[in-house]
Amino acid sequence: MKISVRNLEPTKVRLTITVDQEELNPHLDEARKSIANQINVPGFRKGHIPGKIVDQRVGYAAVVGEAINEAVPQFYNDAIEEKNLRPMDQPTLDLKDVPQAKDDGVKLKFTAEVEVRPQFELPALDGMTVEVAKPEVTEEDINARLEALQQRFGTLVSVDRPAAQGDYANISLEAVINDETVDSQDGVSYEIGAGNMLDGIDEALIGLSAGEKTTFKSKLAAGEHEGEEAEIKVTLNSVKEMQLPELDDDFAQDASEFDTLDELKEDIKKQAELDAEGRQANAARDAFLAQVVEGIEIPVPKGLLANHTDEHLRNIGKTAETATADEKKEAAESAEKELRDQILLDTLAETMDVQVSQSDVMNFLASVAQQYGMDPNNFINSIIQGGQLPSAVQEVARSKGMLTAMRQVTFKDPEGNVVDLSRFLGSDETDENQSVAAASAAAEVADEVANEAK
Template identity: 30%
Template sequence: MKTNLEKLEKCQTKLSVVVEPEEWKNAQQKEFKKLADQTTVPGFRKGHAPENLVKSKVNHAEVLRRAADAMIDVAYKNAIKEHQLKPYYQPELNIVKMDDDQFEFDLTFIGAPTVKLGGYKDIEVKKDKVSVSDEDVQAKIDDLIQKNAELEIVEDDILESGNTAVIDFEGFIDGVPFEGGKAENFSLEIGSNTFVPGFEEQLIGMKSNEESDIKITFPQNYVENLSGKEATFKVKLHEIKRKVLPTLNDEFVKEVDIKDVNTVDELKEHFKKEIQERKENEASEKQLQELIQLISEKAEFEVSDKMIEEEAGYMIDNFKARVEQNGLKYEDYLKMTNTDETKLLQQAKDEAMKSLRQLFVLNEIGLVENITVSDEEVDEELKKMADLYHMNLDELKKNIKDRIGQFKNDLRNNKIVKFLKENNKLS
């Protein structure tokens, strides 16, 4: 087997392989023998029929395929061992020639880039100043009051904005019911804009036990089978409920049961500290990300297009999963939000490039500064986790054995970040 290794741009390495004719024949004969041993020829036990009889029953294309797989596997393992290649993905295979007499192929590997660091110490990054306004505190209090509101049934009244309507409804298009257009005892807050545009407004003024036909037109960017269509909803209003907000006083504060908070003034101070801490954390994280991005921009290296595409694809897949967890099809979400999929993919690629560059830069800093994580440090962190979840350490290790390597890498990244915080001017 003759091989030639060629360095390409953007972290790629091409291994060109020419299998010697004799080696190729031997590989075919070996795979033929394996298949022949599994082939039944009438009048003979498996593996004992004459070769000339077996040949007609063995698929020759399958022999070539299996022999090729064997040669590719040998070349791959030899390349990894001899050239210390550390591929990020399975190599890309290109068959150059393959017939009974010859087999030539290329394997293109993608590995980590060679990073040339710029400066990564004594960089000054200022943290945004944060403050907490009375409006910030009041918004938290208002939210708490809303969460503790109660609904009371309103008798002999008409439905108003802000009320909650308990309704049955069924939607029809051209007189035919459509899927997902029917519900019973459905609670709908009027003015929440959670229903089809125009629906809630037409309920205003109805009385309990009253029935009505509501006509709407679905938006053009709605789900595909309903987009732009006119529909009629037959609605029955069962009950009207009015939101009753609790009074903000010391008694209410005690009822919500926040530790060491018993008065309105203490509640305001509690929320002020909570908001201040959140804003400080956000400002610190933003400052750290700015530092890492500055260091990343100073470094010189290229990231493989395939890496960017793979990472962007992973981001899009995660985004799709989150959309579908909320009960929407991805395609419907794009339509409803007027989102251009091409632009979304480009944004993902831009974010992937940024993320990968930072990842490789942090790793290189770790290598240069000899930042490592020992098995003892891993055990120490796992022990904390085990204690937190009331688990035995060995039991926890068994449960996450496939993720120990990633866990160790995360700890190393945390140490690298700590090093950067200590060696730069973050003020």
């Protein structure tokens, strides 16, 4: 087999593959066997028709046509492996020459255009030092967690006064465009100041009393008239405020397994410290990846970038035709970062010579199923039946590659103290037999780096 490679773009190649007759013959024999099971020839049992008779019966060109359906993808895969290319998408195949007669001297020739992972040199990891900020837990952090717990045990109580920031309002809304009601809702509950409803509604509600009405203008956030400015008529039906329990030992006993408020605060502090360490590990990962690619240009395949950008737009219910310029820009930037991260992680996995075992993949899938509250066996079966197992293998390889690479690096805080991240990175010994917990951590890291949202 003769293979020539032409670089069309930094991340796109065209392979021209010419196949010798001797290499094609085994595929022709398989094609003849397949055809023999489909035709009837007097004097021969189905499936036991000699190859020469098959050629005579259906024609040599038909046998070749049957053979290349299986042969061309295999020859393409062999060529990719021989030339050490890393495809990132399916190829576009184009047949150039196909033998039509047994002795016409024509060799099978085809081209394959495919976007490939760019090759670049990673810096030496051994001896690399990466700075990462200290995990800090302030009194404000502890108080915020305590207040959140306090909110969970609070009680909504009706009040006879004008609405204020933080109150819970029951409202009725009517949206009017050109004197026509385009949407209306009754009995909507809204926390004033939450910022998760129409722009301007907080200012409209503050100062109103139950039973009063007002109007304001705002752009509609959803529905048929999304993005259009409407006159919003709002009626304040009732106002409630959150009354919080006293922070004392009684509260600690009601809200936790602790007897005193001091014990509860100490436990909250410990949890906050653990969370801070987790944030530090995430910051270490980001700092590590940023330092690895510092000064390295990683080109992104144009076709894949366009497809991923469209996918990001679909996730927000838009297309290239309906999205705003800002939405398209944000989608393109997110897609480009996602692809660059994937390219980097794949290169790290290859450089680290990561090996993915069956147990790695099963643990990974089980952990994902657990995160989404699904039955692991059903989830794994659906992944296999849906043909998504290769993607799962790739995701595990990326995670293991990054963890393996990060274990070769020394992390230090701004004061020069070594930061121990072994709780998050594991060890070379334990990595070979990942537990579900370790796979779950790896899945979370890969998800944040490669997808930013799944």
